[in-house]
Amino acid sequence: xxxxxxxxxxxxxxxxxxxxxxxxxxxxxxxxxxxxxxxxxxxxxxxxxxxxxxxxxxxxxxxxxxxxxxxxxxxxxxxxxxxxxxxxxxxxxxxxxxxxxxxxxxxxxxxxxxxxxxxxxxxxxxxxxxxxxxxxxxxxxxxxxxxxxxxxxxxxxxxxxxxxxxxxxxxxxxxxxxxxx
Amino acid sequence: xxxxxxxxxxxxxxxxxxxxxxxxxxxxxxxxxxxxxxxxxxxxxxxxxxxxxxxxxxxxxxxxxxxxxxxxxxxxxxxxxxxxxxxxxxxxxxxxxxxxxxxxxxxxxxxxxxxxxxxxxxxxxxxxxxxxxxxxxxxxxxxxxxxxxxxxxxxxxxxxxxxxxxxxxxxxxxxxxxxxxxxxxxxxxxxxxxxxxxxxxxxxxxxxxxxxxxxxxxxxxxxxxxxxxxxxxxxxxxxxxxxxxxxxxxxxxxxxxxxxxxxxxxxxxxxxxxxxxxxxxxxxxxxxxxxxxxxxxxxxxxxxxxxxxxxxxxxxxxxxxxxxxxxxxxxxxxxxxxxxxxxxxxxxxxxxxxxxxxxxxxxxxxxxxxxxxxxxxxxxxxxxxxxxxxx
Numbered sequence: 154x155x156x157x158x159x160x161x162x163x164x165x166x167x168x169x170x171x172x173x174x175x176x177x178x179x180x181x182x183x184x185x186x187x188x189x190x191x192x193x194x195x196x197x198x199x200x201x202x203x204x205x206x207x208x209x210x211x212x213x214x215x216x217x218x219x220x221x222x223x224x225x226x227x228x229x230x231x232x233x234x235x236x237x238x239x240x241x242x243x244x245x246x247x248x249x250x251x252x253x254x255x256x257x258x259x260x261x262x263x264x265x266x267x268x269x270x271x272x273x274x275x276x277x278x279x280x281x282x283x284x285x286x287x288x289x290x291x292x293x294x295x296x297x298x299x300x301x302x303x304x305x306x307x308x309x310x311x312x313x314x315x316x317x318x319x320x321x322x323x324x325x326x327x328x329x330x331x332x333x334x
Numbered sequence: 335x336x337x338x339x340x341x342x343x344x345x346x347x348x349x350x351x352x353x354x355x356x357x358x359x360x361x362x363x364x365x366x367x368x369x370x371x372x373x374x375x376x377x378x379x380x381x382x383x384x385x386x387x388x389x390x391x392x393x394x395x396x397x398x399x400x401x402x403x404x405x406x407x408x409x410x411x412x413x414x415x416x417x418x419x420x421x422x423x424x425x426x427x428x429x430x431x432x433x434x435x436x437x438x439x440x441x442x443x444x445x446x447x448x449x450x451x452x453x454x455x456x457x458x459x460x461x462x463x464x465x466x467x468x469x470x471x472x473x474x475x476x477x478x479x480x481x482x483x484x485x486x487x488x489x490x491x492x493x494x495x496x497x498x499x500x501x502x503x504x505x506x507x508x509x510x511x512x513x514x515x516x517x518x519x520x521x522x523x524x525x526x527x528x529x530x531x532x533x534x535x536x537x538x539x540x541x542x543x544x545x546x547x548x549x550x551x552x553x554x555x556x557x558x559x560x561x562x563x564x565x566x567x568x569x570x571x572x573x574x575x576x577x578x579x580x581x582x583x584x585x586x587x588x589x590x591x592x593x594x595x596x597x598x599x600x601x602x603x604x605x606x607x608x609x610x611x612x613x614x615x616x617x618x619x620x621x622x623x624x625x626x627x628x629x630x631x632x633x634x635x636x637x638x639x640x641x642x643x644x645x646x647x648x649x650x651x652x653x654x655x656x657x658x659x660x661x662x663x664x665x666x667x668x669x670x671x672x673x674x675x676x677x678x679x680x681x682x683x684x685x686x687x688x689x690x691x692x693x694x695x696x697x698x699x700x701x702x703x704x705x706x707x708x709x710x711x712x713x714x715x716x717x718x719x720x721x722x723x724x725x
Contacts, residue, residue: 171707175702177702184640184641186644188640191367195370195371197369197370
């Protein structure tokens with residue numbers, strides 16, 4: 154690219170004052186900033202010794218949970234919207250006829266491969282009944298690949314574990330109003 | 335003979351340990367300035383004691399020693415091996431004439447805190463060796479047979495030669511007031527008058543400070559090894575112990591620069607009302623003097639490390655403009671001022687120190703301001719061919 158290329162926009166530099174031309178006052182100014190940071194509060198978290206503070210658990214994207222309704226049943230209606238929205242294809246649902254009168258289907262099996270998941274939260278956005286949600290549990294570990302594939306029971310147990318600290322995002326879902334119209 | 339050998343062992347041991355811990359300090363300062371905590375996990379080996387990360391230098395050293403020392407196939411082997419050795423040797427040899435304190439009183443006469451006492455050309459020796467350090471960098475860059483390394487070596491040679499001149503001009507003022515090239519004579523002169531050279535010639539102090547930073551290759555003058563542009567510059571092709579030697583030599587340059595700044599301009603081991611000035615001292619005073627000197631060195635190094643995180647790196651033309659258009663004239667002005675003072679007002683430093691300090695500070699301010707107004711160090715972004723077409 155030539156220096157006189159019309160696509161180059163040459164910007165006029167701001168004129169320096171006397172302090173800027175002397176250079177030393179500006180260095181002193183910069184050193185003050187540096188020194189202030191030297192003594193300021195550190196933001197490092199010494200992780201295994203101290204747990205990080207999650208500012209807003211409601212928008213954190215950690216391990217998934219399957220929510221229960223008031224009667225303790227799984228809220229999911231096996232509509233497959235989350236599995237369709239999932240860019241990593243980590244959700245596997247087997248839907249079957251519901252034993253309850255307020256909905257047509259429910260998931261016989263619902264598994265999420267937590268190793269394959271990219272924690273984008275699109276399943277949560279897609280869900281029409283607020284059944285799947287991401288919690289603020291971040292330190293997820295396991296010894297085998299198999300144990301990192303969470304089934305329905307495991308996902309429901311995550312709900313039981315976290316529901317006290319993290320209420321459901323919305324209390325009104327289609328199921329709580331008595332099923333699909 | 336035995337005395338000199340003991341001194342050499344102590345000095346090399348102390349310097350190497352200091353270098354290892356200054357690396358840790360640099361990492362710590364870097365972390366603190368960026369609001370992090372820095373390395374704090376490594377403590378005593380094989381235990382769970384952490385000691386605020388003080389074991390880190392040991393771990394780093396062991397790691398570097400056990401690393402594979404890979405010599406690329408395309409290098410000039412002899413020079414490639416010679417380069418880090420020469421730069422480390424030159425950096426270490428500098429400490430032969432640098433005093434680490436004043437004297438230690440014994441029954442057989444005082445022992446001086448310097449490996450080669452009574453060496454008359456101390457200052458010249460230091461600058462001759464800092465000139466040899468350039469060879470290590472250029473040789474490494476050339477022998478690596480790599481464009482990045484070569485560019486780093488070239489930049490280094492240009493930069494170091496350019497900043498030798500303001501550095502020497504800053505020293506000439508000191509030599510004029512002290513009347514000697516011996517480093518301990520410079521300290522003694524400052525201790526006797528109680529006027530540190532930084533107060534007598536502030537302009538020379540500024541010039542020397544900037545030039546010494548550039549000579550040590552510290553930020554913002556670290557163009558020879560700019561990671562972002564040159565992937566490490568002259569040491570791109572080095573690994574293992576050879577890389578460690580380069581890094582150690584670099585830190586030693588910083589320590590040497592701090593020693594010179596403190597000895598030449600900040601009074602060496604002298605501090606008002608604490609250290610006295612004569613040679614007839616008790617061992618308590620001797621220890622205090624060593625402590626004062628080390629404390630000052632530490633503060634100067636701390637300053638270097640803070641400046642590193644304050645100023646961005648210069649562009650190469652800015653670097654050269656600073657050396658030739660600003661530092662060189664200022665150094666000359668300082669030399670003339672000091673020469674005039676020594677010629678027309680001899681003894682003024684002793685008789686009227688306050689007037690000397692105020693007068694020299696005023697003249698420094700005047701020359702800095704006139705420099706800023708008459709020849710500002712502007713940065714020209716647009717290429718000059720464009721100006722012709724635009725007008």
